[in-house]
Amino acid sequence: MPCNLAVSITKAAVSEAHLRAILTPEVILPLIEAYLRLPGVLHAERVTLQRQGDAIVVTVGRVTMTIREGRVETQATRGDVRAQELTDGISALVAGIADALFAQQIRAALTPFGTVATEQVTVDNDGVSQVVTMLTMTLM
Amino acid sequence: MELTVFTPQQVTVDSDGFSQVVTMLMLHMEGGNAVELAVVTPQQVTVDSDGFSQVVTMLMLHMEGGNAVELKVYVMPGGSVHIFVDGQVSFEQAQQITQAVMAQLQASGIAFREIGTVEQHRDGVSHVHITGGVHVRH
Numbered sequence: 001m002p003c004n005l006a007v008s009i010t011k012a013a014v015s016e017a018h019l020r021a022i023l024t025p026e027v028i029l030p031l032i033e034a035y036l037r038l039p040g041v042l043h044a045e046r047v048t049l050q051r052q053g054d055a056i057v058v059t060v061g062r063v064t065m066t067i068r069e070g071r072v073e074t075q076a077t078r079g080d081v082r083a084q085e086l087t088d089g090i091s092a093l094v095a096g097i098a099d100a101l102f103a104q105q106i107r108a109a110l111t112p113f114g115t116v117a118t119e120q121v122t123v124d125n126d127g128v129s130q131v132v133t134m135l136t137m138t139l140m
Numbered sequence: 141m142e143l144t145v146f147t148p149q150q151v152t153v154d155s156d157g158f159s160q161v162v163t164m165l166m167l168h169m170e171g172g173n174a175v176e177l178a179v180v181t182p183q184q185v186t187v188d189s190d191g192f193s194q195v196v197t198m199l200m201l202h203m204e205g206g207n208a209v210e211l212k213v214y215v216m217p218g219g220s221v222h223i224f225v226d227g228q229v230s231f232e233q234a235q236q237i238t239q240a241v242m243a244q245l246q247a248s249g250i251a252f253r254e255i256g257t258v259e260q261h262r263d264g265v266s267h268v269h270i271t272g273g274v275h276v277r278h
Contacts, residue, residue, distance in 0.1 A: 006212070006224035008234035008258050012242065013220035015253040095217070103215040109248035110213065110241070123214065133215040138208050139237065 019098045020069040022105070025051050028067065028097055032058060035093050043082075060086055070094050103133035113137060209237060221245075231260045 029051060036047060036058075045061035055068040063083040064075040072091045076083030103118075110116050117136045122129055209227035216222065223241060225234040235258045242255060 006226040006234075007229055007231055008225045008238060008260060010223045010238050010242075010258040011220060011256040012223070012245075012252040013218075013254050014250060016219070018251055018253075019219045098219070099215070099217050102219055105248070105250055106213060106215050106221060106245065109245045109250060110211075112244065113211070113241070125216065130217060132217070135213040135215065137211050139211055 014102070019102060020071075022101045023070040023094060023098055025054060025056050027101065028094060029056055031097055032056060032067070032090065032093065035089070036060075041089065058090065063087075065090055067094060070098055099133075103135070107133075107135055110135060110137065113139060209233075211237065211241065213241070234258070 029049070033049060036042060036049070042060065046059075048057075048059045050057050052066075055066050058065045058067065061082070062076065063080065063086050065087060066073045066075075067090065072087055072094065074083055074087045107116050107118060114137050119134045119136070120131055121134045122131050124130075125132075209225060209229050212224040212226070214222040214224070223238050225237050229237070238258045242252070246252065
């Protein structure tokens with residue numbers, strides 16, 4: 001039977017600003033480059049990728065996306081389906097990077113207590129199935 | 141304020157006449173107080189630090205009878221965590237462990253905007269479900 005088994009449970013959340021602060025241009029630029037190289041992401045379009053201050057500007061064909069502090073702003077003609085597709089893809093990537101880096105931060109912070117095992121698991125969170133990072137350690 | 145967490149050490153202490161092995165962590169705050177984190181009951185104690193007498197808060201985290209306690213931290217999308225403490229411990233001990241974990245996370249620069257209360261989930265034979273928590277198969 002699915003069940004959460006534990007003596008105690010507590011929940012905590014960081015601010016959106018904390019997550020955005022993790023997403024520095026240095027961190028996300030190489031990951032966006034790698035994403036754009038994945039098969040099927042680009043449709044033989046011309047691509048430019050450059051850093052402008054604290055933002056990254058990605059141009060794919062006629063679509064320009066500016067990524068700053070985890071937010072993606074897109075310049076394209078209204079109703080441009082390709083622009084929406086690219087924006088959704090980059091937005092999901094950036095959110096995934098924030099989650100992965102946050103999990104790394106938590107893991108590093110727990111290290112003084114002992115060895116931390118990391119696993120990706122699927123959980124039911126209030127009826128929503130989510131893939132989460134599970135950090136496990138045994139305190140003796 | 142700069143915080144440094146020292147390597148955990150297993151030390152033997154005398155607790156009410158019983159010798160116990162506990163895990164001790166030292167949190168050092170530059171220019172301020174040193175905090176020994178070995179968890180359970182916070183106590184104000186006076187220590188000698190480089191020739192200076194200082195009052196510090198000491199928390200003892202000791203597992204009586206050598207029982208292992210499992211700590212699971214689920215890192216959820218969007219910057220939230222669910223902390224599960226399980227094992228042969230009382231709810232009060234689980235609470236203290238959770239509070240020590242939260243203190244450690246915050247000392248590491250992870251600023252939580254909200255922290256829920258530690259909820260009692262299981263005590264003895266009763267098995268209470270908490271709504272809103274993650275569910276995993278076991």
